[in-house]
Amino acid sequence: MISRRGTLFVVSAPSGAGKTTLCREIRLRLPDLAYSVSVTTRPPRPGEIDGVDFRFVGEPEFRAMLGAGELAEWATVHGNLYGTRARALEDALAAGRDVLLDIDTQGAAQLRARYPDAVLIFIVAPSVKELEQRLRERRSDANVEIERRLVRAREEIALWRRYDYLIVNRDVKEAMEQLESIIMAERCRVARLDLTLPDLEVHN
């Protein structure tokens, strides 16, 4: 049997690139993928469920987790704190489960440093014009918030070379196929199988 440690897939994207939809869809298509729910001090948006979309906490609770070394990465985004609890992540990887994390560029850089063999995937909208349109269609954010997101999106886009893969989200179906392909292909990578296999035991 081929056995291996789980692979950590980290997905980052500027606001409006369609990351949330893609990450939700991939969970349905690849149910064996473990998905880490981030901790955040940001207030829930309409329809978001605590423990499913995020674990919503107050800032004191977040700071306590940080102080206790419980977070594998953390970041401040638009004045809110976001983080990933290390324990659940490491338990899943050790058990051979692949994990998908939906993390901003600051957190992705921390995860790359901590897990050098993580797979970093960057999703972008096909143009800034398209990005702005998507943010305005969302309607949940005020104008000043949209402007702030656009400024940050431009800063984040400049970081694309730090990633392993780039998905240009022109069309959700195509982007979805690319995301699924990246995960399937990485599962076939000899370098990952090499980590645990003394020799090719599929032949006996």
Place this chain on the structure above:
Amino acid sequence: MISRRGTLFVVSAPSGAGKTTLCREIRLRLPDLAYSVSVTTRPPRPGEIDGVDFRFVGEPEFRAMLGAGELAEWATVHGNLYGTRARALEDALAAGRDVLLDIDTQGAAQLRARYPDAVLIFIVAPSVKELEQRLRERRSDANVEIERRLVRAREEIALWRRYDYLIVNRDVKEAMEQLESIIMAERCRVARLDLTLPDLEVHN
């Protein structure tokens, strides 16, 4: 626009791993993939078409191509000569076309040396027992030929670590999806886009 040089995909497999079927199928699924027809001195098997499955030549003609430096790789397999013409391959890559080559392990090693960014994919049957059964079912080969193929298959299997990806062909449909995923994923690799892009121009 994102533009890039074509990627060379090299598929190798011991006899009976199902490589021929997979390569035929992937040409139908991804018609934009250029496929190089190998030159060989091996006699055609029933149903094989000259110029489609192989270009069948005599040994003097093969030696002339080799002497003129026209081959990107060549190898002796079971006493027959096989080779890939360099010109067509390089024209396709320069034009941004991805190329799929179906090549033995000797040829794959030569191509890796000549094109370090080539993607090497190794396909294996799930076990040697299964491999032997598939070779016997083929019926086109004599017993002595089957034995010779099995010996060589064992030698080739030991080389799997030289490849980038390993596909264990338990089921043709699953193996096909893995092969297609590897090609799609490599097309999203930042390292390949990086070769030609001064900056991310999808955003303007």
